[in-house]
Amino acid sequence: MQPLSFQIQKKLPGALGRAGVLSTPHGEIQTPAFVVVGTKGTVKALAPEQVASLGAQVVLANTYHLYLQPGDTRVRDQGGLHRMMHWDKPTMTDSGGFQAFSLGAAFGSNVSKIAKGNDAAQNSEEVTGDELEEPAGKLAKIDEDGVTFRSHIDGSEHKFTPERSIEIQHNLGAEMIFAFDECTSAQASYEYQKEALGRTHRWAERSLAAHKANGDAAQKQGLLGIVQGGRFKDLREESARFLAGLCPPAGGFDGFGIGGSFDKEDMYTAVGWVNAILPEDKPRHLLGIGEPADLFGGVENGCDLFDCVAPTRMARNGTIHTANGRINIFNAKFLDDLGPIDDGCACYTCSPRHGGAGYTRAYLAHLFRAKEMFAGTLASIHNLHFIIKLVADIRQSILDGTFTDFKTSFLARYYRK
């Protein structure tokens, strides 16, 4: 018995996209779905009930962070991620490799990982722009066995291997876990991408073997293999074929991740190459994507799950999604704006209560300027609800046969084109 099962409900005509249902030991996920990031076993600024109430179906925690703090065995001893954080819907953990490179590492043995604007580091919930410009002392070494890195907390040295990553993820106990991979820079050369991809594939095999060797965990947790290959078509296709080949009918990977180290403009194309090859009956998670246009592109090209820190990180910085595009709540005009954050939005922050409207833009502008924690809470609720609902609406448009119209109208209004 496999821990995950995926049923397609309807496909996009002439495209790879689909609406489906992913069944897990902690309940179903209606896909496409946006996965909320709870890096350290908490969705920043929110109680789990608030996370559930805004429509979240699944939370992703970061293996790297929980391994370092409080430690994966401490999470296990608290009953695993669900019990520790009191979240009883589905969870995922990533492999830890991504953060070991981007947070623990500046320069690998032969690959530069940190640069201003680095996609990988920018997609970490814990990194600020300032930190990105200060690579001194951040070192990670990649070898055939795994990645040696220094903790961003105390500088202590640690090593992740595929076996260790899987062991840690077994301790954390999420029902969707990822194979250990090397997430390369989008700027890396063909030669380096090819070399790294070979390593990622050997690590995929080792991750799968380590997972299956723990029969108890393999019953309860599904393992997703990660497709890499950068922006190169032959490498992406090779990676998809290789991972698909590790999925015989009786076992193998329970789904796939698609690693995000390609330039934005290549993304949809690269995702399409991959999803044309991956088995249709398993879910596909596009890692680290949360921009509205990219969510449409990802769904259209066959992806079912998306995660990104952007909605919550933007929220804590005062950048708010609205149907008419983003606003920066620090703009002085909002101090006197008595309207709701986003007219027509049904989230807790925007919805009417106590005989009045929702929280006003003026109140939110005040809370942000006053550096009140509740500012981050209200904005995070709204931004997460906005993105979760967007992906749910994309799903519904597939079921209704209105995807193209919905995409056109939403993007025109959001980007004011």
Added chain:
Amino acid sequence: MQPLSFQIQKKLPGALGRAGVLSTPHGEIQTPAFVVVGTKGTVKALAPEQVASLGAQVVLANTYHLYLQPGDTRVRDQGGLHRMMHWDKPTMTDSGGFQAFSLGAAFGSNVSKIAKGNDAAQNSEEVTGDELEEPAGKLAKIDEDGVTFRSHIDGSEHKFTPERSIEIQHNLGAEMIFAFDECTSAQASYEYQKEALGRTHRWAERSLAAHKANGDAAQKQGLLGIVQGGRFKDLREESARFLAGLCPPAGGFDGFGIGGSFDKEDMYTAVGWVNAILPEDKPRHLLGIGEPADLFGGVENGCDLFDCVAPTRMARNGTIHTANGRINIFNAKFLDDLGPIDDGCACYTCSPRHGGAGYTRAYLAHLFRAKEMFAGTLASIHNLHFIIKLVADIRQSILDGTFTDFKTSFLARYYRK
């Protein structure tokens, strides 16, 4: 028609304490009651629904802070404090004088207000120990007309007078507001206390006149006069008599505040002097008190309402109330403590859910070390619930005739005497 009415339900035999019900335009308050502080129009780290769910009956916001940020007219334009923050139970605002002295001020024309350990400044939600040791540039001037001070935010100069304080509090719209007073240092000389007390009494008359002059506000908002006089019996009694004298049956103050500038050891005595004189049929608010022993002492000596930033400020620093005394959650042993924060506590943080226990001490210890905002939320919920329930239990013990037994057993366990 008076906006507030107070009914005594039962008195403590042989003492000044009483259990009662205070009726306001936004509902009843069962007294004695602990008032939650929401300095800037938000209880730090909590949604209003969370505040209500932990048993809070009333929230106090700070006039000084809201006047500076976002501005009292902006609060008014958002429909007042209740509508702005979506809190539909009773609210209070203080007069602003306390913070104008302690945050805006270092040295008055003839009185030193800021010193390390200054009670007034320590009771402000917004001041850290570091700030207290850096009085440079903080200046307030007291004259007969009022207090001129500099904003702690941008250094701009402002003046509060009794009339201005009342006007601001009318704009904020809480149904319990306070007369403008001078909160002296506990260390001030008899001569200075006497001089300041004269000013406080003249300001009380001016506050009352300004309040009654706005008939609409006086219908909806009750004004509490503030008793001062430091640690000196004759001054305290003079103050109580003077303010009581401003309360003819047909009007005057709707209740009283008792200013906290006395040494801890003198407090209960001084409170007793005052409450033996104040009219029995009006509520009495002991300002800035939240330590368990002091709450028993305050109730026993005739106080009905208490407010303090301590429960939430302690919470954000990781100091947690338990029935067996305080714990510092940063203690390393708590990283592996799978027990609840406070065994037997029924707050959201401690109570069982999802088939398991509440949040564990281990999880809270992790969240604090990881600097997660949810740490402050969970600890604030618990500490506020603890203190609110303590005062509610004190009330019940008066009704049940078990006050002395309850006081003895609670304090013995809490202080481990």
